[in-house]
Amino acid sequence: MSAPATTAPAPNAAARPWWRHPRVRVWGGFALAAAVLLGVAPVVLSDFRLNLLAKFLCLAMVAVGIGLAWGRGGMLVLGQGVFFGLGGYLMAMHMKLADAGPGGVPDFMLLYGDGVVPAWWEPLRDPVVTVLAILLVPAGVATLLGLAVFRRRVRGAYFAILSQALAAAFAILLVGQQKVTGGTNGLNGFRSFFGYDLADPVNKRMLYYVAAGVLLVMVAVVRLLMVSRFGELLVAVRDQENRVRFLGYDPANVKVVAYAVAACFAGVGGALFAPVVGIVSPADVGVIPSIGFLVGVAIGGRATLLGPVLGAIAVSWAQTGLSEQFPSFWTYFQGALFILVVAFLPNGFATLGGLWRRRRGAAVPGPGDAPADPPAGTSAHADDPGPDPAQDAATAARTAGRHA
């Protein structure tokens, strides 16, 4: 996990042993994660636990995207439930249609509706169309939304509130349109996944492998984006949006790309979540789950590569364990944990190692340790970012990027 962007070869770069080299460490960590996910977990976990882990991996996919958009791009994406839900419902719709057979009508439509499949459901009978839709619809919606919002320079808290409102509206819409969305119950009772019987434990395991493989690919993609020129530009936009504009870039475009990638990942996460869990409902896409996605990322370390994944998995794991015993307690616990991390470890647990190393090494105080100029200080009256938690976060993330 490293911000290759800032792995400044310290004066002793040559003296660094090869295993400390950032590239080796990152891909070493990646290989380790792959070995655990694909090799160890399926062997040691029961079918039930493995399915649970598959669910967590789906949630972690959302987290990987948030890590890119929020950690690297500074966009406080509080409404990822929308994209998660889009992917989940698209997949669920396909599975309902497939279960109903060619020309058939999904059961819930017979129950609540007039027994006619709406025209906009029809294309999803085709598995190829479904997969394409899952990959493109959330990303497309994010692109349109992002262009509209970022071009108007809506940022920080305003963007966060807007994206959250969207998640709320989406959930309300789903509930209201019971005839075509299943309402509060959502869509459930899937019997097959692209022709594979979901009642068969072997196929459930296969789903786990798919989820693990997809997650690993996403992490690799984010890593490649982080070290690309785009990744550097994204950090530049996060820290000094105005300055980037005066280098001839349109920051809105840079942000839109990261936002769309995050949306695509969330959509894919949702699409796998539906068959893994067996249900997708408005409760999985609204405000609360949207915040939940973010909490895991914050706890894990948003600007790092693996922090969001580990944070999301850990939080989901804790949630499952704790809410079984104390059902009403979890929300408070999650809130408290979030506050503690933000207050005392603003860059998440993934940065703990770096912090500790620096403490021990009694860091060489460079001139950069002096209070940095406020990011808004570009000009006496550069556009005021206003109350902007993301900006504060970005300031705090300075060191994170450097040591994570």
Added chain:
Amino acid sequence: MTEQPTAPPDAGGLDPQALEAVIAAPGSRFRHDYLEVRGLRVVFDGFVAVDGVDLTVTQGDLRFLIGPNGAGKTTIVDAITGLAPATGSVQFGRVDLLGRPSHRIVRAGVGRTFQTASVFDELTVLQNLDIAAGAGRGPLTLLRRRHVVPPEVEAALETVGLAHVRDLPAGVLAHGQKQWLEIGMLLVQDARLLLLDEPVAGMSQAEREETGLLLQRIGEQRTVVVVEHDMEFLRAFAASVTVLHQGRVLSEGTVAQVQADPRVVEVYLGSGAHGRGRAARAGGPSTEVE
């Protein structure tokens, strides 16, 4: 900005020789480049910050824009670069700039720095310059890693004397070095009109000297406007001077002409010296910690 001297580190120092490689510009390319500002007016909530300013700066000129705090110097630069709402007309290289979004103005060849050095603290010096050089890159180039350092970036590193700290995060640079990095970014971004807002603030005497010489060399090939407070620096390097006062042009000419102008003397020595009402903020004695 205070004059907190920051000694240039060991290997520092500007390298005018390397400049050739960055601004290797066939003279004809820029022949028609000149900045022409007519009747520029900027109003903030009824407060007239810039009031009918005319300004013509040609290539080969090194124009200094001076005036007391709050005179409207920064606001003029903001208006030219699309950051402040303005009326009137601004042309550069026969392109109308007013009303365009900032990033398009930049693509028309206009580059600026900010009063507070604003580099990307978390990115390395090299990455800062690489981003500045890259506005024209296509998506495919952007999505890949940087394998070779572009030659103009390499040359700019030498020019602004930051080659030895190329892999350090820009945030750890001394104040003067940050200003140099900004100038380097303007060079690689291929700006033909450079608007520099207090580029030597916070620099030591030696650094000022070097910066002045560098700006003179750049000014031979590009159009350069420098906003500056420091009279000594101005006397040493300005080719021409425009004095602003309360949003208007008070005087214009060579250094000698301007210094002999009684109105200028009055503004600088008389009661107007400390700006006006709402002003003092911009250039006030902020303590810059570096």
